[in-house]
Amino acid sequence: MAAEVGNHNNVDVPDLFPYDKALSFVHDEEKEDDKFEDFDDDDDSSTDEEDSQCRSKRVILALMAYQLIKKSGKKNRSHRQRRKMLHRNRQKACSLLQEGIDDGLFKQEYRMGPASFQKLVDLLRDDLRPHNTSQTRCDFIDPETKVMMTLRWLAGGQYVDQCRRNGVSKPAFFRCAAQVINAINRHPDIGNPKWPRTIDDCDEIAQEWAKLSGPHGAKGLLMTVIGMLDGILVKTISPSMKETKRPDDYRSGHKKAIGLNVQAMCDASFPILFSKVPRED
Numbered sequence: 001m002a003a004e005v006g007n008h009n010n011v012d013v014p015d016l017f018p019y020d021k022a023l024s025f026v027h028d029e030e031k032e033d034d035k036f037e038d039f040d041d042d043d044d045s046s047t048d049e050e051d052s053q054c055r056s057k058r059v060i061l062a063l064m065a066y067q068l069i070k071k072s073g074k075k076n077r078s079h080r081q082r083r084k085m086l087h088r089n090r091q092k093a094c095s096l097l098q099e100g101i102d103d104g105l106f107k108q109e110y111r112m113g114p115a116s117f118q119k120l121v122d123l124l125r126d127d128l129r130p131h132n133t134s135q136t137r138c139d140f141i142d143p144e145t146k147v148m149m150t151l152r153w154l155a156g157g158q159y160v161d162q163c164r165r166n167g168v169s170k171p172a173f174f175r176c177a178a179q180v181i182n183a184i185n186r187h188p189d190i191g192n193p194k195w196p197r198t199i200d201d202c203d204e205i206a207q208e209w210a211k212l213s214g215p216h217g218a219k220g221l222l223m224t225v226i227g228m229l230d231g232i233l234v235k236t237i238s239p240s241m242k243e244t245k246r247p248d249d250y251r252s253g254h255k256k257a258i259g260l261n262v263q264a265m266c267d268a269s270f271p272i273l274f275s276k277v278p279r280e281d
Contacts, residue, residue, distance in 0.1 A: 090167030208268030
């Protein structure tokens with residue numbers, strides 16, 4: 001019996017209904033016994049009670065074998081080799097930023113100068129700095145690196161390049177980008193347009209445009225302008241039916257692409273006074 005139980009170690013034993021598995025095991029044994037058992041019609045020594053007791057013993061032994069197989073399987077799973085942790089080399093943000101300043105590509109990389117970059121980091125520092133050690137690894141990345149990665153990505157850089165350059169994983173990068181974007185949207189001193197409220201405000205802005213308009217030596221071509229309006233198609237992937245009821249509305253026939261139509265207006269010093277992205281009702 002012990003040898004026969006040992007031969008079932010490779011059987012795929014289900015986690016549910018072990019009693020049914022035991023009955024199946026006993027039934028298979030009875031078939032094997034029938035091959036070698038000679039029945040005598042006149043022999044009444046085997047009673048129904050003895051058969052029942054023998055069957056119960058076999059069920060108990062089968063259940064014990066099932067428990068042993070189940071425990072051995074758990075033990076083998078516990079000894080599986082864990083995935084090795086990746087050790088990434090993270091450069092200091094100050095070094096990377098200084099490289100952009102030295103080679104003159106800082107503004108091209110981040111779409112703003114070093115002074116504006118530092119001002120943005122100072123405004124967002126409280127929202128981006130680590131608060132406690134129980135949070136994710138993304139919170140242990142310094143604010144300069146978070147802003148630097150997000151601006152470069154928004155300027156057209158690939159996230160893969162930012163992960164390699166700054167020594168972060170893909171999930172950490174996108175958590176940092178979402179954290180920076182949400183912090184910018186929530187900050188009261190960022191993105192609030194100063195729309196002219198009075199006639200004097202309009203005249204002041206119009207004079208600034210007059211100084212910029214017209215050819216050299218003949219400035220003042222535009223005397224009554226308070227803003228310049230323009231639009232752009234921000235290319236995206238096609239949204240699914242779960243995200244919008246009308247995915248075809250995001251297809252531009254003029255640009256032959258899928259994206260969001262954005263309109264924005266700026267004053268003479270180029271801060272955005274007004275922006276609009278169409279939304280579904």
